[in-house]
Amino acid sequence: MLWRRITFLQLAFGALGLFGQNANSRWWAWPANPDPQAAERGKSVFTAHCAGCHGAKATGTAKGPNLIRSRIVRKDVDGSATAALVRTGVPGKGMPPVPLADPEMKELVAFLQWTLQKYDRVSFGVPAETYPLERLLTGNAEAGKAFFSGAGGCTSCHSVTGDLAGIGRKYAPVFLQSRFLMPRATKPKTVTVTLPSGEKVSGELRTINNYDIVMKDSAGQTRTFDAQTTKAEVQDPLAGHIALLPKYTDAQVHNMFAYLWSLQ
Amino acid sequence: MTRFGVIAGFLAIVPLAQTQSPGEWPTLNGDYSSRRHSPLTQINKSNVGQLTQAWKFRPNAGVIKGTPLMVNGVLYLTVPDHVWAVDAATGRELWHFNRPSRGDRIANRGVAMYKKWIYFGTPDAFLVCLRADTGEKVWEAPMADVHFGYYMSLPPLVVKDKLIVGISGDAADVTGFLKAVDPVTGNVLWTWNSVPKWGEPGSETWPSAEALAHGGAMTWVQGSYDPDLNLIYWGTGNPHPVMNGAERPGANLYTCSIVAINADTGKLVWYFQPSPHDTYDRDATESVVLIDGVFRGRQRKMLAQASRNGYFFLLDRKTGEHLRTTPFGPQNWSLGLNRRGEPIPDPKKDPRPDGTLFLGSGTNWYTPAFNPATGLFYVNAAQGVWSLTYLSAGIEGEPEDHQGGREAPLGGGESSLLAIDYQTGGVRWKLGYGNAAGILTTASGLVFTANSGYLVGLDAENGKTLWKQNAGGPASNAPITYQLGGKQFVVVSVRDTLYAFVLPAKP
Known part of the structure; x- marks a missing residue:
């Protein structure tokens, strides 16, 4: 999958340097992860009582402050x-008291802590599968x-009635856009x-670096x-895409995305 | 013989009270210049191929990203929450200190030493002082609030009678700083905020006090110091929200900057901004390497950085005057340079909701090195990496989180060790299949780093491989070297183990 490509190159920019490689060893400032089910229920409590002023994601509006950045919420383990x-509200600042029962209050707190942790944990990452199509669909399918x-030269390898038939429904839209630019290889290098001595040996590439070349030869x-x-010469089936x-x-x-997505 | 082969002026105020013996490694990068250059020559081009393992130390506490110090025959090594003192000749543990904490544990880069004390930072953003001889805690002091995602990954830089502390952790849209701390009491002597307060100089490059207050600019890679000029040099991190620049029109000072700070007062003397108005997480925290040498026929005090945005910068470190800006790999986001020699970002290549095809080059926290004999600046870097970048904004264009965007990597690039001629900025040679590892150079003309998943010793002139060692993976810290009992050691970690290499005993 795409992630497998992310080695040193992305370390240079932080993708795995901050996230993947160390995900298990990272601790966060909060002692325990809030119960996701309580957080989910707390979301409806928040939506009903708080979101009007503090925003659907608790990041604030003109009427109420950002709770993600709130000192009170952050330090309230x-x-x-x-x-x-x-319960008391903030008299004089426009926040009314909200008399929630204990279970609801616990769920509300779970939602706030879950939202806060989610916010902090975001790093240099790929867009989610659910990334909305309408944001991506800005091009012209005809073009x-x-x-x-024409200029892309795609038809020298691909056909929209052959290997690309129905490509528009094969992937989540945001993945389709990455994949047509740089697909997953279906054949090895x-x-x-x-x-x-001058003798030449060919095979499937396993490893290549400055010191070692490992291949699987035709005999397996x-x-x-x-x-x-x-001397090594590598043939990359994706060379055309890279070029x-x-x-x-x-x-x-x-434009290409709009066209390929239209191939439903 | 000078201890670090450094410019003579450096010696007067080496931060240690002990009798100085040549061949120690008393600071994170060996000396104040961040050159990571050792004067030792026992291991040379003709015998480096015989290097053999002297000992290994495996504390069984996860990946060792910390680079040890070596003073008086003792190595001081860290992983988050832990410090070990290890006999530098044998690899035997002398003491171990553990202080469990909560907070970000991505890495601990090492310790600092002042007189008879050791200092290190913790995941919950405390600075801890230990007795060097016993590992007993003397004091600890909070540097920032862990509830806002602050943590400490780097050791302080000892400057005269102060510890200069940088800070990590920007997930909560907080701001960075440098603090000068009294090494005896832990009291803060001055603070320099890496984004200004509203109304102060630099704040005109931000749209509002609110944007400023959440502007980022962490200081999480160790800086350098010039005792003659009494200036501390430090690189700063990227602005926030990271990829959503529309929230913060302007250059966003002093994010993605190289700053010169007066060591006594903590006041800014000059700045240079490698990435004005960054929208790609291309911070400028990478090592600032001090170079004394000739530029255009004139002897100068200079400073160089290979930055995460793919540019090599050479500045006059007295004035901040720009001398050279050269890209070390292809990119498609810059419109050229402004009058200060800073790249001008192309707004058309900012992340967008429908995706922007982005081409970049760069490096990161793994330390580069400079060898004054070759005049080459060595850096592990990525060149020509493609990605699609997305602005992830809500209905009103507001950032959905502190990142403010997403990036889908496409590939297409390569990673290499680059040897950059500091005078021209050009790449004199490169060695492909580079690893994300720190670099060491020596006066005997060697470069130590990791490449192709091996530990390697290279000819500093041309990159030819003279030694390679399979230790199960690339280096996870930066190699150091020291001389002890007549033997020169090269010490480097691979995953959870610290390895020491020496020449074989003569038969």
Whole structure:
């Protein structure tokens, strides 16, 4: 999958450096994760009593402050300070008392803490599968079609009635947009190694770096070569897609997306 | 012989009271210059290929991202919440300190030493002082509030009689700072806020006091110090919300900046901004490396940074005057340079709701190195990485979280060790299959780092591999070197183990 590509390159920019690699070893400032079911119920309490002023996601509106950044909420590990404030309100600042029963109050606090933690945990990440189609659908499908069969040169490998038939319904929209630019490889990379003797050996590439070349040869054997004394030529089935990236304008990306998404 | 091979002026105020012996590694990056350059020459180009493991130390406490110090034959090593003192000759544990805490545990980069004390930062943003001889706690002091996501990943920088503390953790839209702390009492002597208060100089580059108060600019990679100029140099982090620049029109000072701070007063003397109005998390916290040398025929005091935005910057460190700005990889987001030599971001390449095709290059926290003999600046970097970037905004365009966007990586780039000629900014040579590892250079013309998943020793002139060691993965910290009992050691961690290498005993 796409994530597998993210090695050193993304470390340079932080994707796994901050998130994936260390996800298990990270602690957060709160002693326990709030119960997600209580948080879910608390969401309706929040929506009914608080969202009008504090916003649906508790990030504030002109009428009420951002609760994610609230000192009271952040420091309230057991929920008691929040509960006290909700019950008494803030006289003079427009916040009325909200007399919630204990179970509802607990759920409200769970929702606030869950929302807060979710906010803090967001890092450099990929968009969610649910990323809305309407945000992506800004291009012109006809122009995308023209690019597909013209400047893009896509028809030399692909056909919208063959391998790409129905491509628009195969993936979540936001993934479709990444995937047509850089698909998951369906075939492995291959490598041809030229030995010092001049002999050439070809196979499926397993590993290549400055020191080692590992391949599975045509007989199915795993073979290792010294990269310092041999010459390697790698054939990447995605080379065409990589070569195309610098040729796209943003408009062409969105046109192509509109076209491919239309292939339902 | 000078202890670090540094500019003579540095020696007068080396932050340690102990008798100085050549070949120690007394600060995170070896000395104040962040060059990570050692004067040791026992291990050289002709014998480095024989390096062999002297010992290993495996504390069984997760990945060792901390780079140890070596003073008086003792190594001081960290992972979050833990410090070990280890016999530098044998790898034997001398003491262990553990202080469980809550907070972000992504990394601890090491300790600082002042007189007979050791200092380290914690996941709950405390600075802790230990006795170097026993590991006993002397004091601890909060540097920031963990409830707002602050934590400490880097050790203080010891400057004269002060500990200069940087801070990590920006998930809650907080702001960064540097603090000078009294090493004896833990009292804060001055604070420099890395974004100004509303009305102060620099605040005109922000739309509102509210945006400023949540502006980011963490200080989470250790800076440098020039004793002659009495200036501290530090890189600062990106603005917030990270990818939603519409929330904060303007250059957003002093985010993504290199700043020069007076060590006594904590006042800003000059700044340079590698990424004005950043919308791509391209902070400028990377090492600021001090270089004394010739530029355009004139001897100068300079400073260099290979920045996360893919540019190599060379500045005059007295004035902040820009001398050289050169990209070290392709990008598609810059319209060129402004009069100060800072890249001008193309607003058309900002993240957008329908996705922006983004091409970038860059590096990150893993420390670079500079070798004055070759004039080369060594950095592990990524070049030409493609992604689609999305602005994730609510109905009214407001950021949905502190990130304010998402990024779908596409690939297409390569990672390499680059050797950059500081005078031209050009890449003189590169070695592909680079790893996210720190770098060390030596006066014997060697470069130590990780490459292709191996620990390697390279010829500093041309990148030729002279030694490689499979230790089960690339380095997870930055290599150091020291001399003890007549032997030069190279010490580096791979995953959860610290390894020491030496030349084999003569038969």
